[in-house]
Amino acid sequence: MYMLKRLNRKALNYLSVVLVITTLIIFPPAVTPQFPFLALSSDISQVSAQTPKPEGEESESSKPKEPELPLSQEGKEEGIDFFKMGMGAIAGLVLFIYGVTRLAEGLEDIGEERMKGLLSKFTTNRLAGVATGAVATTFLESSSVTIILVIAMVSASVLTFTQSLGVVLGSNIGTAVGAQIISLNIELYVPILMLAGLLVFFLGKTPRIKTIGIVLLGFGLMFYGLEAIDSAMEPFRDYEPFLNWMESLGRNPILGALVGAIFTVIIQSSSATVAIIVTLAGSGLIALPTGIAIMLGAEVGTCADTLVATIGRGSAALRTGLFHLFFNLGSAAVGILLAPQLSRLTEALSGNDVGRQIANAQMMFNIIGVIAVVGFLPIIARMLEKLVPETDADRQRQQRQQEKQQANAEGNPQTEPSTR
Structure with missing residues (x-):
C-alpha cells in the first residue's frame, strides 16, 4: 500500500462511493448468496409459479420427466464459465484491495501522529x-x-536502530490480528458498516469525521470483496484440477x-493475502497445509514494501529493513520445515473451521517466532551494524539534523515570565 499513498485521497473518497453503487448494480450475485434480502428473483419465481395457466397449456407435472443426471455428469456437461468466474473474482479482488487501502490510509490519517508518539515513548526496552x-x-x-513509520523515525533519529527491532517483531503479531477478525464470519453485518460509513462520510462536517466514515466504508468493502471472491470461486469446489493443484501446494x-x-x-499486503486464504479455506476450497504454506510465503512477500521504503534513508533504516527481511525469511524457512507439526498443533487447538485454523496458525507461528528471537536482539543488532556500517553520508545527515534541531531550539526560545 506504500506505493498507493501518492494518489489523490479526496478523489479516492468519492470513488469509493461510486465503486459500491456500481458494484451493487453490475455485480449483484456477489452479495445475494450472503445477503438474501437483496435478491428478488426467488420471490418473482414463486409468484409466477402460483399464477394459473390457461387450460390449453399442458402443465409441467403432466409432462414426462427426463432422468436427472448425476452431479458429476451434469457439471461436466455444463462446464465452468471461466470468464464469468474470473470477472467476479477480479471484481471482488479490486473491491477488497481498495477497501484495505482506504481502511489503512484512513486509520493512518487518524492515528499516524499518535502512533509516532507511541512508538517513540514506549520502546524503552525490547518487550x-x-x-x-x-x-x-x-x-x-x-x-x-x-515498519515504514519506524524506518522514517530511525532515519530521523527519533528512534534508535536497536529500539526499532522490537517494534518490527511486534508488527508480525499485530498483523495476525486481522486474520482473526476475518475468521469470525461477521459478513452479515457488512451492509450496516457500509451504510454507516456512507452516512458518516456524507454528513460529517470535519475532515476527521469524514475520515472515520471512510474507515468504516473501507472495512465494509474489505469484507464485501472477500464475499465476492468466495462467491465467484464457488464452481471450483468440485473442479478436480483446481483441487489437485491446491493439494499439491500443501x-x-x-x-x-x-x-x-x-x-x-x-497486491502489497500480507494481511490481504491471508484474509483471502482464510475466506477460501472457510468455504472448503483450501486445506490447512496449503493455507499454512501460502501464509508463510505472505510473511516474506510483505518485506518488499519495507525494503523500498529504506531507499535513501541511511544505514540505520536499511538495517531495520534487512532485519525485517531476515527475520521473516528465516522464520518462514523454519515454518516450512515444521509445517506438518504446525498443522497438527493447530488442529489440536482449533475447531473444525479451516479458516479459523489458518488464522490461529499464523498467530501461533508469529508469537513463537518472536519469543525465539527477542532474547537475541542485542546480538542481532551488533551483527547488522557490522554488516551495514555507518557511512560518511550518515554522519553528515546526523550533523544536519542536529543543526536543524539546534536552529529550531534557538528560533523558539522559552519565554521567561516578565516582571513588572
Whole structure:
C-alpha cells in the first residue's frame, strides 16, 4: 500500500462511493448468496409459479420427466464459465484491495501522529517495543505501514536502530490480528458498516469525521470483496484440477510459500493475502497445509514494501529493513520445515473451521517466532551494524539534523515570565 499513498485521497473518497453503487448494480450475485434480502428473483419465481395457466397449456407435472443426471455428469456437461468466474473474482479482488487501502490510509490519517508518539515513548526496552509494535499494527491494520513509520523515525533519529527491532517483531503479531477478525464470519453485518460509513462520510462536517466514515466504508468493502471472491470461486469446489493443484501446494510447502510471496508482492499486503486464504479455506476450497504454506510465503512477500521504503534513508533504516527481511525469511524457512507439526498443533487447538485454523496458525507461528528471537536482539543488532556500517553520508545527515534541531531550539526560545 506504500506505493498507493501518492494518489489523490479526496478523489479516492468519492470513488469509493461510486465503486459500491456500481458494484451493487453490475455485480449483484456477489452479495445475494450472503445477503438474501437483496435478491428478488426467488420471490418473482414463486409468484409466477402460483399464477394459473390457461387450460390449453399442458402443465409441467403432466409432462414426462427426463432422468436427472448425476452431479458429476451434469457439471461436466455444463462446464465452468471461466470468464464469468474470473470477472467476479477480479471484481471482488479490486473491491477488497481498495477497501484495505482506504481502511489503512484512513486509520493512518487518524492515528499516524499518535502512533509516532507511541512508538517513540514506549520502546524503552525490547518487550515494550514488541508490545508497541503489535498495538500499532493492530490499529493501523498494516505491518508495512508500521515498519515504514519506524524506518522514517530511525532515519530521523527519533528512534534508535536497536529500539526499532522490537517494534518490527511486534508488527508480525499485530498483523495476525486481522486474520482473526476475518475468521469470525461477521459478513452479515457488512451492509450496516457500509451504510454507516456512507452516512458518516456524507454528513460529517470535519475532515476527521469524514475520515472515520471512510474507515468504516473501507472495512465494509474489505469484507464485501472477500464475499465476492468466495462467491465467484464457488464452481471450483468440485473442479478436480483446481483441487489437485491446491493439494499439491500443501504437499510441497516451498511451492505454496512461493505462490504466497509472489501474490503478496503484487497486491502489497500480507494481511490481504491471508484474509483471502482464510475466506477460501472457510468455504472448503483450501486445506490447512496449503493455507499454512501460502501464509508463510505472505510473511516474506510483505518485506518488499519495507525494503523500498529504506531507499535513501541511511544505514540505520536499511538495517531495520534487512532485519525485517531476515527475520521473516528465516522464520518462514523454519515454518516450512515444521509445517506438518504446525498443522497438527493447530488442529489440536482449533475447531473444525479451516479458516479459523489458518488464522490461529499464523498467530501461533508469529508469537513463537518472536519469543525465539527477542532474547537475541542485542546480538542481532551488533551483527547488522557490522554488516551495514555507518557511512560518511550518515554522519553528515546526523550533523544536519542536529543543526536543524539546534536552529529550531534557538528560533523558539522559552519565554521567561516578565516582571513588572
